Amino acid sequence: MRRIWLTLCLFLAAGGIAVGAQGASAKTTLSLVAYSTPKDAYAKIIPAFQGSAAGKDVSFNQSYGASGDQARAVAAGLSADVVALSLAPDVSTLVKKGVVPSSWTRNRYHGMVTDSVVVFVVRDGNPKKIHTWADLTRSGVQVITPNPFTSGGARWNVMAAYGAERAQGKTDKQAIDYLKKLFKNVPVLPKSAREATQVFASGKGDVLLTYENEAIYANKKGVHTEYVLPKQTILIENPVALTKSGLKHPEAKAFLKFLWSAKAQKLFGDTGYRPVVKSVARSAKYRFKQPKTLFKINSKALGLRGWKSVQFRFFNHDSGVMVKVIGR
Amino acid sequence: MTARYALRFGALGYLAFLLLVPVGLVFYRTFEHGLHPAWAAVTNPQAQHALWLTLLIAAIAVPANTVFGVVLAIALVRHRFPGRGLVNAVVDLPLALSPVVVGLALYLLYGTGGWLGGLSQHGIKILFALPGMTLATIFVSLPFVVREVVPVLREIGTDQEQAAETLGAAPFTTFRRITLPAIRWAVGYGVVLTTARAIGEFGAVSVVSGRIEGKTETLPLYVQSQFEGFNTTGAFAASVVLALIALATVLCMRMFRPKEAR
Amino acid sequence: MAASSALAVSRPGAVLGRAGGGLARGIALGYLSLIVLVPLAALIWSSRAQGLGTFWDEVAKAEAASALKLTLVAALLVAAFNAVTGTAIAWVLVRDSFRGKGIVNAVIDLPFALPTIVAGLVLLQLYGPQSPFGVNLAFQRTGLVLALLFVTLPFVVRAVQPVLLELDREMEEAAESLGARRLAVFRRIVFPNLLPAILSGVALAFARAVGEFGAVVLISGNVPFKTEVSSVYISGQIESDNPAGAAAVSVVLLLISLGVLLLIGVFRHWRTRHDR
Numbered sequence: 001m002r003r004i005w006l007t008l009c010l011f012l013a014a015g016g017i018a019v020g021a022q023g024a025s026a027k028t029t030l031s032l033v034a035y036s037t038p039k040d041a042y043a044k045i046i047p048a049f050q051g052s053a054a055g056k057d058v059s060f061n062q063s064y065g066a067s068g069d070q071a072r073a074v075a076a077g078l079s080a081d082v083v084a085l086s087l088a089p090d091v092s093t094l095v096k097k098g099v100v101p102s103s104w105t106r107n108r109y110h111g112m113v114t115d116s117v118v119v120f121v122v123r124d125g126n127p128k129k130i131h132t133w134a135d136l137t138r139s140g141v142q143v144i145t146p147n148p149f150t151s152g153g154a155r156w157n158v159m160a161a162y163g164a165e166r167a168q169g170k171t172d173k174q175a176i177d178y179l180k181k182l183f184k185n186v187p188v189l190p191k192s193a194r195e196a197t198q199v200f201a202s203g204k205g206d207v208l209l210t211y212e213n214e215a216i217y218a219n220k221k222g223v224h225t226e227y228v229l230p231k232q233t234i235l236i237e238n239p240v241a242l243t244k245s246g247l248k249h250p251e252a253k254a255f256l257k258f259l260w261s262a263k264a265q266k267l268f269g270d271t272g273y274r275p276v277v278k279s280v281a282r283s284a285k286y287r288f289k290q291p292k293t294l295f296k297i298n299s300k301a302l303g304l305r306g307w308k309s310v311q312f313r314f315f316n317h318d319s320g321v322m323v324k325v326i327g328r
Numbered sequence: 329m330t331a332r333y334a335l336r337f338g339a340l341g342y343l344a345f346l347l348l349v350p351v352g353l354v355f356y357r358t359f360e361h362g363l364h365p366a367w368a369a370v371t372n373p374q375a376q377h378a379l380w381l382t383l384l385i386a387a388i389a390v391p392a393n394t395v396f397g398v399v400l401a402i403a404l405v406r407h408r409f410p411g412r413g414l415v416n417a418v419v420d421l422p423l424a425l426s427p428v429v430v431g432l433a434l435y436l437l438y439g440t441g442g443w444l445g446g447l448s449q450h451g452i453k454i455l456f457a458l459p460g461m462t463l464a465t466i467f468v469s470l471p472f473v474v475r476e477v478v479p480v481l482r483e484i485g486t487d488q489e490q491a492a493e494t495l496g497a498a499p500f501t502t503f504r505r506i507t508l509p510a511i512r513w514a515v516g517y518g519v520v521l522t523t524a525r526a527i528g529e530f531g532a533v534s535v536v537s538g539r540i541e542g543k544t545e546t547l548p549l550y551v552q553s554q555f556e557g558f559n560t561t562g563a564f565a566a567s568v569v570l571a572l573i574a575l576a577t578v579l580c581m582r583m584f585r586p587k588e589a590r
Numbered sequence: 591m592a593a594s595s596a597l598a599v600s601r602p603g604a605v606l607g608r609a610g611g612g613l614a615r616g617i618a619l620g621y622l623s624l625i626v627l628v629p630l631a632a633l634i635w636s637s638r639a640q641g642l643g644t645f646w647d648e649v650a651k652a653e654a655a656s657a658l659k660l661t662l663v664a665a666l667l668v669a670a671f672n673a674v675t676g677t678a679i680a681w682v683l684v685r686d687s688f689r690g691k692g693i694v695n696a697v698i699d700l701p702f703a704l705p706t707i708v709a710g711l712v713l714l715q716l717y718g719p720q721s722p723f724g725v726n727l728a729f730q731r732t733g734l735v736l737a738l739l740f741v742t743l744p745f746v747v748r749a750v751q752p753v754l755l756e757l758d759r760e761m762e763e764a765a766e767s768l769g770a771r772r773l774a775v776f777r778r779i780v781f782p783n784l785l786p787a788i789l790s791g792v793a794l795a796f797a798r799a800v801g802e803f804g805a806v807v808l809i810s811g812n813v814p815f816k817t818e819v820s821s822v823y824i825s826g827q828i829e830s831d832n833p834a835g836a837a838a839v840s841v842v843l844l845l846i847s848l849g850v851l852l853l854i855g856v857f858r859h860w861r862t863r864h865d866r
Contacts (some may be wrong), residue, residue: 031540033538034558039557046381061540061541061543062540062542063538063539063540063541063542063544064541064553065539066829068829068831069828069829069830070831071831072829072830072831073456073538074829075440076435076439076440076455076456077438077439077440077445077448077453077455077456078455078456078538078540079453079456092832097440098849119652147812147814147826149826149830150826150829150830187811187813188727188729188812188813189811189812189813190812191812191825191826191829192556194556195556196558198555198556198558199729199811202714202719202720202728203718203719203720204719204728204729208610211438214623218558221558223558235792243519252730278634317830317832317835318647318651323652323653326814326815327652327653327814327815331684331772335678335681335682335686336634336682336686336688339675339678339679339681339682339841340694341676342679343694344699345701346740346743347697347740347743348697350709350712350713350716350740351704351712353712353715353716354708354712354720357715361677364812373817376601383733387674396617396618398619399614399621399725400621400622401617402614403614403615403618403619404618407614407615409615414617415619417848417851417852417855418622418626419622420851421626421630421847421848421851423624423794423797423798423851424794424797424798424800424801424847424848424850424851425801425843425844425847426801426802426803426820426821426824426840426847427801427803427821428803428821428824428825428828428840428842429633429801429821429840429843429844430629431828432631432633432824432833432836432837432840433629433630433632433829433840434629435633435828435833436633436635436833436837437628437629437632437633442632443628443632443635448667450754463625463629463676463796466625467625467626467629470625470626487600497809501645507611514667515768521702524702524703524805525702525704526597528703528705528706528708529705530705530707530744530804531706531803531804531821532707533661534825535825535828547705547706548705548706548708548804549707549710549852551705551707551710552707553706555711555808563711563852566713570704570705571704571708573703574700574703574704574705575700577699577703578696578697578699578700578703579696580722581696581699581703582695582696586667590681
């Protein structure tokens with residue numbers, strides 16, 4: 001009896017191992033390491049690039065995950081020719097480690113390949129009537145945002161909230177008090193923007209703070225929601241850069257150039273991103289609604305002095321503002 | 329009599345609530361839209377590669393841990409040497425250690441700036457490639473063969489081995505003819521446990537994999553990435569594959585477990 | 591396996607002891623070092639690379655300390671719960687008989703064989719916001735405990751079962767015939783015999799619960815100070831590029847694991863002494 005079982009076990013194991021591997025054979029293979037949300041966009045852009053003359057015979061290795069985590073993996077040796085991350089400081093980390101040359105911002109678009117804004121995703125019909133930043137701190141409203149110490153998207157959310165308060169004439173202290181009140185309403189801190197969407201889709205929470213493109217994506221995936229563009233919000237700019245190994249491949253350079261072509265920008269637009277190339281952004285199809293006040297991470301009038309200072313002041317592990325805000 | 333029924337239904341109810349309902353749900357969710365979408369979800373190239381990679385890693389880790397597990401067990405039972413107690417403890421460590429810690433340790437060792445981080449500059453890629461993922465898997469599944477073989481070796485003693493030696497048998501012959509037949513069921517049980525652990529490993533592998541689709545994504549990592557990408561059918565279909573492997577493993581375990589515990 | 595168990599007494603320095611001894615030992619130790627010791631040494635080294643002061647700062651950080659506390663409390667709770675349910679299940683499997691017992695006995699191992707991420711996913715579906723039963727335990731400590739109960743199920747059952755099987759029932763019967771109540775029989779006769787096995791099962795369950803990652807990462811919601819356990823905290827620190835913090839907490843977990851193993855060793859020793 002045992003013998004029969006043993007044979008069966010071996011058979012099962014052998015049968016499993018016999019499942020074949022898939023092998024693609026192209027001349028050049030580029031590695032794209034990206035944050036989690038543009039996955040669907042690249043799923044269309046890469047075939048489009050491969051259909052162009054420059055992209056013929058180029059195949060891609062793709063890796064998607066939380067922005068900071070991806071930067072950390074590349075710094076530790078994950079091979080990457082092109083990095084597409086959520087926010088500039090994650091690229092700066094790679095510059096510091098000598099993986100990306102410091103000249104990555106020296107192009108027409110300062111290294112930024114897509115734009116977006118922070119929006120409120122609410123349940124169908126907006127049952128809790130959420131329209132303004134003040135509505136988020138009402139009691140009984142549950143706000144879902146990822147953890148700002150691991151997620152790039154969450155940092156944009158925090159800075160949007162802070163900047164929006166300042167834009168409404170509040171002082172720095174009042175804006176930080178607002179953050180404290182806001183995070184009192186946060187019941188869950190998922191690790192990435194995508195995980196946060198997943199949590200919201202599963203039925204948890206009343207509002208999801210996220211990228212506009214993620215809101216559009218969720219709707220496409222059948223999560224019945226609508227989104228509210230707050231009157232004041234931050235302009236999100238997502239960087240893309242070639243690593244030193246990517247610079248050695250003419251195909252990688254061609255791919256980067258392709259990302260700023262009208263074709264790729266339209267594909268980004270189709271997946272909910274705001275195109276950065278003016279000619280595409282102006283066309284009726286990709287003209288997104290503009291908020292009353294749109295500020296940037298370096299809007300000095302609002303006390304925002306660019307990512308470097310914001311990172312240190314808000315997101316430092318030991319003494320950042322957010323350590324106190326989350327640590328109730 | 330009532331106490332006995334109460335105990336029986338209490339225990340079975342607890343098991344149903346904790347085990348059967350969840351596992352049943354995986355199957356229900358996978359096939360609720362019919363067989364076709366589920367089949368499509370596990371036969372796309374990315375899923376197939378993930379399955380292939382999972383089995384490949386297991387196919388390296390299990391034999392390695394089997395061979396070295398037997399050698400380790402022999403060294404632990406048949407020899408006295410300084411530090412034996414320490415080795416004994418270290419062998420068990422992977423059982424008790426968080427897989428994330430295992431991943432981090434490998435990451436710190438082979439990552440840029442680690443002791444062996446220089447290897448990648450010489451073209452030897454360990455982290456974010458097959459070797460790193462295999463090392464992580466070997467680490468977490470190391471104790472099982474050793475732990476199964478040690479008590480049996482202790483039980484069978486050395487008389488037969490010594491007799492064979494007296495009759496002039498070479499050590500390896502003694503091992504092959506005397507020791508190995510005696511421990512083969514224990515080895516078999518250890519192999520099944522090792523396989524189960526190797527196929528399901530998530531925490532340690534997720535730290536060192538880099539999640540390159542179709543390259544370094546194992547089936548458990550694929551489940552997570554599909555779930556996050558709102559491809560619930562894909563995630564559950566892959567889960568069913570893993571659950572079926574788990575069920576097969578459980579059946580194999582029953583075969584190898586010592587009689588009295590069956 | 592039972593076939594060749596007639597010979598007992600082990601003696602060191604047997605055949606393989608002399609001829610292949612040095613070689614076997616060398617290979618074994620080399621393998622162990624390569625796979626386990628060197629990576630762990632690198633971990634410990636990194637945790638104290640910036641001095642012992644930083645090590646303590648990282649461990650004592652409010653978020654890390656709270657995660658560690660939650661981990662230990664949850665693991666203790668789960669281990670204690672398992673002591674009762676595990677013993678009960680083992681009892682039912684050994685002393686009771688009913689149809690389908692073989693199947694029940696087999697599925698006990700399922701949590702061990704099922705990949706943890708699948709377990710997490712399934713529990714989230716079942717007891718999360720979309721629960722078909724309308725019980726929402728996800729993103730709360732209850733959900734965390736539930737996930738840990740799932741993955742630790744086999745340990746106590748499998749530790750107690752063989753001991754219970756071997757237990758001589760004559761004593762129990764004698765006690766009962768002398769008029770002792772069944773509960774008293776269990777408490778006075780059965781329980782003391784099972785105790786070492788229960789404890790080593792509990793210790794294993796505790797160790798597993800302390801380190802569990804895959805099953806809890808989805809269902810816990812990762813809220814610092816509320817549902818974030820150490821393994822999730824460590825992975826968060828790795829992801830936000832603070833390897834020193836991750837390594838420091840990891841070393842604490844490593845020490846806990848070693849401590850638990852030591853305890854198990856003591857229980858094992860106790861059990862063998864008990865047998866005599």
